[in-house]
Structures are given as structure tokens and as C-alpha cells.
Amino acid sequence: MSRGIIGRKNANWFIGRTVTHLILIVATLVIGLPFFWMLTTALKSPVEVAIFPPIWWPETIRWDNFVTAWKTAPFGRFYINSIITAVSGVILEVSIAALSAYAFARIKFKYRNFFFMVMLAAMMIPGQIALIPNYVILSKLKWINTYQGIVIPHVSSVFGAFLLRQYFLSVPESLYDAAEIDGLGHTKTMFYVALPLARPVLGTLVLYLFISKWNSYLWPLIVTTKQHMRTLPVGLAMVRSAEYSIGPEHLMAASIFVLVPVLIVYFIAQKQLIEGIAAGAVKG
Amino acid sequence: MSKRQLDSVKRLSLGERRLMSPRAKRDMWAFIGFTAPNFILLGIFVFWPIVYSLFLSFFKWNMIAPKKTFIGFQNYHTMFTDPVFWQVTKNTLILAFFTVVVKLAIALGLALAMNKHIRGRSVYRAIIFSPTFTTSVAIAMVWSWIFEPTFGLLRVFMKPFGIPPIDWLESVTHSLPAVIIVLIWSGIGYDMVLFLAGLKNISLEIYDAALVDGVSPWQNFWYITFPLLSPTTFFLTITGFIGALKAFDIVAIMTDGGPLNSSNVIVHFLYQNAFQWFKTGYASALALILFIIIMAITLVQNRLSSRWVHY
Known part of the structure; x- marks a missing residue:
């Protein structure tokens, strides 16, 4: 039975x-x-x-479709623009995130909780409300059609700072005590104790930010009016619109140019990225 | 503690407040130095824009001319009496509702299917999740080509059912559904991964207990899995809804909001007003309305999460 x-x-x-x-x-x-x-x-x-x-x-x-597609627009230039803005944006944003995260995790200050609330409030504000004001600020700074115009408005960090802070808090207290006994100041403690221990989460953050900056469309579309300053997604969108007239085979080839770096990063690090997203979102 | 001791403690702490210890002082400056870059940028590019948008929404301005004309609530009046605004709002809500509901249902089904030891699990997961990180402009390109009425791939799947060719992106009735389909396609993976993480957190002992009680799989789902997943479901509903309210890229590339605004959504309408028609004041009023809607949803979420969600 x-x-x-x-x-x-x-x-x-x-x-x-x-x-x-x-x-x-x-x-x-x-x-x-x-x-x-x-x-x-x-x-x-x-x-x-x-x-x-x-x-x-x-x-x-x-x-040869790829060759033809590459020649329909200055894709080499778009590539350079995308690499410069994405890489510099990631470096700046991760640095800013790490500094804030360390301060909120390790430095005692009377108004720390207040500033933490201010930072979290910023997370709720939709970026779309800032499009016009940021454009006005940038045109006053004469930053339209510049790399800093594409990069700087989007390197402040709330999500990254929050994520790293959680990680810094989880480092055993005794390690920080040891650093203090050795006479390390905050800067050195951050560089020699907190950051090396946070390497896995730092890696995930870097990849995540790189992909999202590489993919971003709306802001680079607004701040670039000259062809030679366009990033890949904006350039690709322009290729399809009235500027040129190209067949679907070339348009798909051009889309692949844009996707290749992202897909490479994704397939090398997909496990880390997926698990990072799951963990970050659940905790956040 | 005697009164005298208390007094001296009080005096000490008061003294401390007036005169910070060197260490506290050092920490204060370190804190300011470490957080200054972030707060300066947040101040300029995140907080100030709210104030400035509110200010601009009372003016008529073309963004280029040095002169802004104060017109009071005129922009808001124009907005609320503009049928296009209402159509755009309706489209946005329809888009958000259908995107979120369909996406969640499919993602939950897939997560349940995947939540066991099966061969090839990580391959399935990697491919289904991949649109999350794919450049939206490229996604819009390939989908525009798939939706193409004569040679599009979608027609291959519709023909056996006798469905005549549809000009999805040029049709007043089909452009918004086309955008919704793409948003669902690209968002399923993210929701699925979060559902998987949520399922992992449910203790297996509960199912063991249910097994002893002879509970059917259906009851298992409705009385155990679904309620215990409610934090994830709630989180995904809210963030998904807010995300869908901000949809832009796919709409801009695939339909440009058309035809006749049939697929136009708030952010795209805002973009058109601000950067194509240079109605800066009107666009600022739109931005403010979007901000208020999203803040309201976030606040309601904070209020309700404790009442609806079973932890």
C-alpha cells in the first residue's frame, strides 16, 4: 500500500x-x-x-549591416560620450554615497537623525519634477551640451548611501574600536576598515549604477541639443526619427551597439545583480 | 542620586552643550564634510526644484525670454479645463493600473513555479529578469518593429487566430495597449525576483504543519503563501504604480504620445509642453500635480502598510 x-x-x-x-x-x-x-x-x-x-x-x-548602421550616425562619438558620462557619474555617485553612508553609520552628530530623514525624503521626490528647474540651472551655468551637465544633476545619492550605511552598520563594532585605538581618523577608518569590508555590496552598487546611467534617456535627451554631445540612447532615438531614414535591419543593428556593453555586464554579473536587487529592495 | 549630584550632572551636561568637547567638535566637522557633497547636490537638484516649480507654475514663460509674466492660477485653470490634460491623466492611470495588475499576476505565477529545486532555474531567472537592465530605447526600437502591421513578428502569432493585421502604434485604440504590453514585458522579471525573495522568507515549517492538517495546494496558496507574501505584494504594487506614473521612454520612442494623444502620459505631456512647445509655466504646474499625486500615494502607503500587510 x-x-x-x-x-x-x-x-x-x-x-x-x-x-x-x-x-x-x-x-x-x-x-x-x-x-x-x-x-x-x-x-x-x-x-x-x-x-x-x-x-x-x-x-x-x-x-555588413553593422558597418552600414555604424556609419549612419557618429556612433563612435556617442560611445565615447556614453562611456565618459556613465563612468564619471558612477565614480562620483559611489564616492558621494560612501561618504554619506559612513557619516550616517559612524560619526556622532546631534542632528544626524534629522539629516537622515531629509535624505530619505529626497527619495520620495520624483525626478521628473526637477526637469525644468534643473534645465534652467544648467543653462545659467552654461552647462547645456556638456558632460558635467549630463552627469552632475544625477550624482547625489540616497539609495546608495542608504544601502552602504546598512552595510557599514553591520561591521563588528570591535573593528572600528581597534581603528580608533590605532589613532585612525574618520577618513582613514573609512578607507581602511569600512570600504574594504563593503567590497561585495560596493561592486553591486557600481554595476547597478553603471547600467542605469548607461540606459538613461530623458535627462541626456533634454541637456543635449548638439549631435556630438549625445549619448548612445539619445543618438539611437535620433537615428530613427526624421534625421535619417534607415531600414529595420540597420536600426536593429544600431540597437545592438547600444545594448552590447549592458548585456555583457549583465551576463557576467547577473547572479550578483539579481541577488543584490532582491536583498536591497527587501531591506530598503 | 542626591539632589546635589543631580545638579552637578545637569550643570555638566549644560556645560557640554555650551562648550563642545574637542572630540564632538571634530566629529561635527567630519560629519558636515562627509555629507556636504550629497546635501549640496540634493539641495540644488532635488529640493530646490520643488520650490522653483511652484514658483514657475504661476508664470507664463517660454524658458528663453528674460521676462516671466505673473498670471496667478491661470496655468492651473488652463490645465483643469484642458481636455487633453484629462485624457493624458486617464491614459496614465489606465496604463499604471493594467501594467501593475497584469505584471504582478504573471510574476507571482512564475515565482511560484520557480520556487523549487528545478533544473535550469538560474537560466530561466537570468533571461526573464534581463529586460530590467536592458536599455529602454532599444526595447522600444525592437518592439516597434515587432508591432509593425505588415511584416511585424506579432502578426505571425495573430494570423492563426484569424486576427487581421493591426496597425498598433498608429491606432487610437491600440497604441496605449501596445505601450502597456511592452511595460509588462520589461517589468515581469523584477517583480518575479522580488516575489522569489519574499517566498524564500516564508518558513517551511508552516507548510509542514499544513501538510499534516491535509491542506490542499489551493488552500495552501490562499491561506498561507498569499497572506505571508503581502509585504512584497504591497511594496511592488506601490512602487510599480509610482513607476508607471513616471513612464516616458517607451511612450516617447514608440508612439510619441500619439495618435491624437491616445497614448500620451503625464511625463511625456510635461516633456512636450516644456521642451517642445516651451510652455514652461504650464509644464511646471503639471510637474507639481505629478509630485502631489506621488507624495499622496507614498503617504497613504505609509499609513496603510501596517493595516493591510500581514507580517
Whole structure:
């Protein structure tokens, strides 16, 4: 009799597993298909793009679509702009976040809680309300069409500071005491004690910020009016609009230019990024 | 403690307040130095814009001319009597509602399916999560091509059902659903990962106890999993809703708010007014309304989270 129960359980288990995999395979296909479609379109000839029903894979792979797409707009320049603004933005924002986080975790100050509340309040304010005022400030500073104009308004840090503060607080008190006994000031304690211990979370923060800065569209769109200052997403959007007229195969090839760095970072560090997001959001 | 001792303690602490110890002084300056960069930037680029938007919303200004004309509540009056504003607001709410509800339902289903030891779990998870980090402009590009009425990929899946070709992005009835589909597609992974984290936190002992009591899987879900997931569900509903109210990139690239504003949403309308039509005052009033709506949702969230959520 016991064998009967186990047998039935196994059958149920097997059906359950199959259904689970089916659901997940369908979901994975639905999510993955647009990426595949982007790639396969980018490799097709103009004739192959304009047939219905569409073909799933081109007869001959047209790598030269990438060359043509690269030449439709100054993509080299867009790349340089994106790299400069994303990298400098990440360095500045992480530094600012680490300094604030250390102060809120380790430095005693009478109004510390008050300032902490002020910082958290900033998190609730939607960035969209700042578009016009920030544009006005930047035009007064003559920062329109400059790298600092793209970068500086978005390097203040609430989320990052909050995340790092949690981490600094979790470092055993005795380590900080030891640093103090050794006569280390706050700056040295931060550099030699707090930050090295926070390396994993720091890494996740850097990757997360890099991707979000690389992807950002609205702000760079507003502060760049000259073509040579555009970042990749803005440049790509402009390529499609009236400025040029290019076929879907070239447009998809150009989209791949924009995506490649992000996808590389994502697939190398996906485990760290996904787990970081889950942990950060739950705690935050 | 005697009264005299108390007095001396009081005097000491008063003395301390008047004259800070060198250490406290050093700490104060360190604190100010460490946090100054952040607070200066937050002040200029986050807090000041609220005040300045409020100020600008009482003026007529084209952003370039040196002169701003004070017009009182005229911008607000224009806004509330403008049918386009109401259409845009309605679109935004429809978009937020459907995006969040559908996304949450699918994400929860996937998280439940994935919440066991199955082969290939991390591959499924990585692919389903990938749109979260994908450049939205590129997402909009490929989806515009998928929605293309004659050669688009979507038509392949509609044809077997006898659905005639739809010009999604050029249709007054289908442009907003098209945007919603893309937002759902790109947001499922994030919600799923957070649901997975929430499921991990539910202790397995509860299910063991339920198993002993002979509870069916359906009851398991409705009486154990779903209530215990409510903090995650609540968090995702609120943040998802606020996020959807701020939708811009996909709309701007795929439909540009059209045709005839059928897919226009608040932030895109704000962008058009401010940076295409140079109605700075009117756009500032829009920004302020968006700010008030989002603040109200956040405050309601703080009030209600303790009442609705079972921890």
C-alpha cells in the first residue's frame, strides 16, 4: 500500500515538474524572443526584412549591416560620450554615497537623525519634477551640451548611501574600536576598515549604477541639443526619427551597439545583480 | 542620586552643550564634510526644484525670454479645463493600473513555479529578469518593429487566430495597449525576483504543519503563501504604480504620445509642453500635480502598510 502512495506521488511529481518547466519555457521564450528578433533582423538583407510570414534566420548572414548602421550616425562619438558620462557619474555617485553612508553609520552628530530623514525624503521626490528647474540651472551655468551637465544633476545619492550605511552598520563594532585605538581618523577608518569590508555590496552598487546611467534617456535627451554631445540612447532615438531614414535591419543593428556593453555586464554579473536587487529592495 | 549630584550632572551636561568637547567638535566637522557633497547636490537638484516649480507654475514663460509674466492660477485653470490634460491623466492611470495588475499576476505565477529545486532555474531567472537592465530605447526600437502591421513578428502569432493585421502604434485604440504590453514585458522579471525573495522568507515549517492538517495546494496558496507574501505584494504594487506614473521612454520612442494623444502620459505631456512647445509655466504646474499625486500615494502607503500587510 505504501508503495502505491509513493507511486502516485511520483506520477504527480513528474506531471508537476513538466508543467513547471513548460510554464517557465514559455515565459523564457516570450521574454527572449524580442532579443532574438533584434539579432536576426540585424543580420537580414533588406529583401528578407520585407516578407510575410517573416523568416527566422537569414539565408546569408549580413554582417555588413553593422558597418552600414555604424556609419549612419557618429556612433563612435556617442560611445565615447556614453562611456565618459556613465563612468564619471558612477565614480562620483559611489564616492558621494560612501561618504554619506559612513557619516550616517559612524560619526556622532546631534542632528544626524534629522539629516537622515531629509535624505530619505529626497527619495520620495520624483525626478521628473526637477526637469525644468534643473534645465534652467544648467543653462545659467552654461552647462547645456556638456558632460558635467549630463552627469552632475544625477550624482547625489540616497539609495546608495542608504544601502552602504546598512552595510557599514553591520561591521563588528570591535573593528572600528581597534581603528580608533590605532589613532585612525574618520577618513582613514573609512578607507581602511569600512570600504574594504563593503567590497561585495560596493561592486553591486557600481554595476547597478553603471547600467542605469548607461540606459538613461530623458535627462541626456533634454541637456543635449548638439549631435556630438549625445549619448548612445539619445543618438539611437535620433537615428530613427526624421534625421535619417534607415531600414529595420540597420536600426536593429544600431540597437545592438547600444545594448552590447549592458548585456555583457549583465551576463557576467547577473547572479550578483539579481541577488543584490532582491536583498536591497527587501531591506530598503 | 542626591539632589546635589543631580545638579552637578545637569550643570555638566549644560556645560557640554555650551562648550563642545574637542572630540564632538571634530566629529561635527567630519560629519558636515562627509555629507556636504550629497546635501549640496540634493539641495540644488532635488529640493530646490520643488520650490522653483511652484514658483514657475504661476508664470507664463517660454524658458528663453528674460521676462516671466505673473498670471496667478491661470496655468492651473488652463490645465483643469484642458481636455487633453484629462485624457493624458486617464491614459496614465489606465496604463499604471493594467501594467501593475497584469505584471504582478504573471510574476507571482512564475515565482511560484520557480520556487523549487528545478533544473535550469538560474537560466530561466537570468533571461526573464534581463529586460530590467536592458536599455529602454532599444526595447522600444525592437518592439516597434515587432508591432509593425505588415511584416511585424506579432502578426505571425495573430494570423492563426484569424486576427487581421493591426496597425498598433498608429491606432487610437491600440497604441496605449501596445505601450502597456511592452511595460509588462520589461517589468515581469523584477517583480518575479522580488516575489522569489519574499517566498524564500516564508518558513517551511508552516507548510509542514499544513501538510499534516491535509491542506490542499489551493488552500495552501490562499491561506498561507498569499497572506505571508503581502509585504512584497504591497511594496511592488506601490512602487510599480509610482513607476508607471513616471513612464516616458517607451511612450516617447514608440508612439510619441500619439495618435491624437491616445497614448500620451503625464511625463511625456510635461516633456512636450516644456521642451517642445516651451510652455514652461504650464509644464511646471503639471510637474507639481505629478509630485502631489506621488507624495499622496507614498503617504497613504505609509499609513496603510501596517493595516493591510500581514507580517
